[in-house]
Amino acid sequence: MKKTIQITIALLFSSLTLLGQTKESKRADTYFNNLSYISAAKEYKKLAKENPTEHVLKRLGDSYYFNAIMQEASSAYAELFKKHPVQTPEYIFKYAQTLRSIGKFKDSKQWMEKFHSAKKQDARGVNFTSKEAVLSEIKDNKPYYTVTNLKGVNTEFSDFGVTEYNNTIIFSSPQKLNRFVKRTHTKDETRFLDLFQVAINKIDSSANVASFSDEINKKFHESSVAFSPDQKTIYFTRNNFNNGVYKKDKNGINKLKIYKAELVEGKWKNIRELPFCSDEYSVGHPSVSKDGKRLYFVSDMPGSIGGTDIYYTEIKEDGSFGYIQNLGIAINTEGKEMFPFISDDDILYFSSDGHFGIGALDVFASKKDDKGFYTTPINLKAPINSKLDDFAFSMNPITKKGFLSSNREGGVGSDDIYSIAQIKELELTKPPCMQIVLGVVRDKNSQKPLSGARVVLKDSEGMILKDTLVGVLGQFNITLPCNKSYSVVATKEYYQQDALVFVTTEASNLNLNLNLEMSNDFTYNERGELIIRINPIYFDYNKSNIRIDASTQLDHIVRIMNKYPKLVIRSSSHTDARGKDTYNEALSDKRAKSTVEYIISKGINPIRITGKGFGERQLTNNCVDNNKHTNRVKCTKDQHQENRRTEFVVIKK
Incomplete structure (x- = not known):
């Protein structure tokens, strides 16, 4: 895809790898990281002539690849492998894809076989090298559809993503600038996307095209819309831009989000982002099922199988959303799955570069069965698919007509909209038996979800099928074949691991609970505070100096803090009940500070430890004694000694 559409897609799988950056490449890297791929390619091309480093050649190829300039991308990758032959499997895959896109199918197959050898479990390599992958069958054999360019609507810009609405079509395009503000996305002067509308019976002329909604079309990108069955709720993709605030992730990238709005007195109002969106990952390309109960979308959220995956969530009657579920390995690959469209007859159409196809992104179809699983996707063949990117497919099962977007050769602009007509029924097969495995990782003591826990799933032969970090709800999910054995291990810093061995069945779902117990380095005190596990540190009566037996335990604290370099603790010191309250408070504070000074003297950063005295306020036994006695x-002396102690409470992990 070129120009504007590539920005929308790049935001769904953007990367900021700066390995190999030099002073000379800084300007080009800045363009690249801002998604200004045309400007980046010009700079990297200059650098490649003078000093073709691995970093420069990778970025040169990627700049062309992300902009779908496949001939130049292929040449850059060829130079990369010539000068720096040892490369990661991902660059082998990219090179194979560029060769396929320029028609060098034999060479592409050879490189795809190298990719498969380097990464045997990757579904992309399996799909592209299997015996069933026959190019002639999808390229030249008995097409399912006819395809016609909508020259009356298409412009020199990037026009794509048709949704039918009240006898009109809505699509995305940067064809018109805001009348008051010059709005461009990058230094390439790529214009921002807006939503446009035209009556279906007037798509023969661009003169009939009008802006869809001033409430929806704002300062940045808007694209990819879907409607509720009553057409009173709209879902659309937009940059992370709320109430005039333009937010970026920790790497400085502005992500995409899905927003919804309600039709009130002819105006789209109450615009708000969906609750599962995030500043740290992108969510986009919504599609709603015929009954309005399920929303499909694309995301690169943590736990995704590939660069971007297709997910769905249930839409509840009150407008809230259910559990986020990945469509699983039948649909998603380690590559990019994008632009889902669920038709009224429950056929899922989507684009992918991970399933066997003709070009870069091909369109595929899969049928949902009674249990909610999907058939093995079939390629929609030529002329739906071409050597380049084909995407944003939609189909009306009653009229057998629909729309497609593509940047294939012979178009009017960068990306064009095509009308399609079905002339042959799809040959969808019954899906294999699969089971959705749903898991939650919790703290064993509190039963609260453990955000950021690592989950590793393996098959019976020890092959890793999933290696991911769970989100804020501690949840993970994966779709697996029925009646097979698997193991799953959950780990997290400060915790002991938990592991399960399980066998999938033919039931729809299998629920797993992994409970992580705190590491033996830690425990909880009687007040439920997390403390470092040590033998008691005692002080002599009316003293605050460190005893020899106490120094041994304090050295253990130092070892724990070196083991966990992000740990922040508080030295909480206590006295027995004898003596005045104010005196005990001051004495315990001296004891706390003496332990802090000792630990700092051993090389621990002072910002990681504080000290506080609690006097006799938190006794461990019933040895009370107020000021008036x-x-x-x-x-006994030993019972009073139990209260003269210091604990090290974890303040921050």
């Missing part, structure tokens, strides 16, 4: 409990 009206409640004194007679205790």
